[in-house]
Amino acid sequence: MLHQIVRQPLLHARFINALARMEYTGVRKMLKARSSQSLDVDGLQHALEEASHAYRLKKFALQIAAEAASEVQTFAARHCLGGDAGESYLQTVDHACEAELADLTDDGRTDLNYLLSSALIEIRADAFYPLYESALREAESPISIRGILKDEERHLAEMDQRLHAHIANADQRIERVLALEEGAFSNWLAAFDADMHAWLASHRAEELASSN
Ligand SMILES: [Fe+2]
Ligand SMILES: [Fe+2]
Numbered sequence: 001m002l003h004q005i006v007r008q009p010l011l012h013a014r015f016i017n018a019l020a021r022m023e024y025t026g027v028r029k030m031l032k033a034r035s036s037q038s039l040d041v042d043g044l045q046h047a048l049e050e051a052s053h054a055y056r057l058k059k060f061a062l063q064i065a066a067e068a069a070s071e072v073q074t075f076a077a078r079h080c081l082g083g084d085a086g087e088s089y090l091q092t093v094d095h096a097c098e099a100e101l102a103d104l105t106d107d108g109r110t111d112l113n114y115l116l117s118s119a120l121i122e123i124r125a126d127a128f129y130p131l132y133e134s135a136l137r138e139a140e141s142p143i144s145i146r147g148i149l150k151d152e153e154r155h156l157a158e159m160d161q162r163l164h165a166h167i168a169n170a171d172q173r174i175e176r177v178l179a180l181e182e183g184a185f186s187n188w189l190a191a192f193d194a195d196m197h198a199w200l201a202s203h204r205a206e207e208l209a210s211s212n
Helices: 002-007 010-032 041-072 085-100 107-140 147-168 170-211
Strands: none
Touching: 002 010, 002 107, 002 170, 010 041, 010 085, 010 107, 010 170, 041 147, 085 107, 085 170, 107 147, 107 170, 147 170
């Protein structure tokens, strides 16, 4: 699927815009969840780096869309491959983490939720972004997400280390929510796939109409 997306600039631009939206939604959730009382310099850096991922991906989407930049102007569903499905993915991960931590006392639970949900998303990013990067290199694309991937690897190491320092049975908890995250990610991929096929079908119909 990634190889097919990367070969079609308009489809690809909408795909990158969907990733940019995810990074942006991640930052928004992070800022909302983290209180000034517990935010340290690493937390601030994490939010800034995720915001820079959103910005860099947005710029890539505009670069790939070229003269069709209006196709990826906003993060509205019509400008993103898979529509709103990315946001549903984040909601599902969030709720799964909340449920997993429900047995803990209120004290610091919001911060633990941030660590757990971030760890899950970073695990996914560290699995998915390398596949996307190799599809980019194979297609000799002018863009690269290697820099973003490096940040995500560092984030995962940090989340993992902090989770283990602050929570009992961290590995078991991660395993349990990962099983739910996998289902949510498959749904997101299915939305990409359905949107891509709809786009290819309408594109072919337009080509046929213009050749007649
Ligand atoms: Fe990111
Ligand atoms: Fe990250």
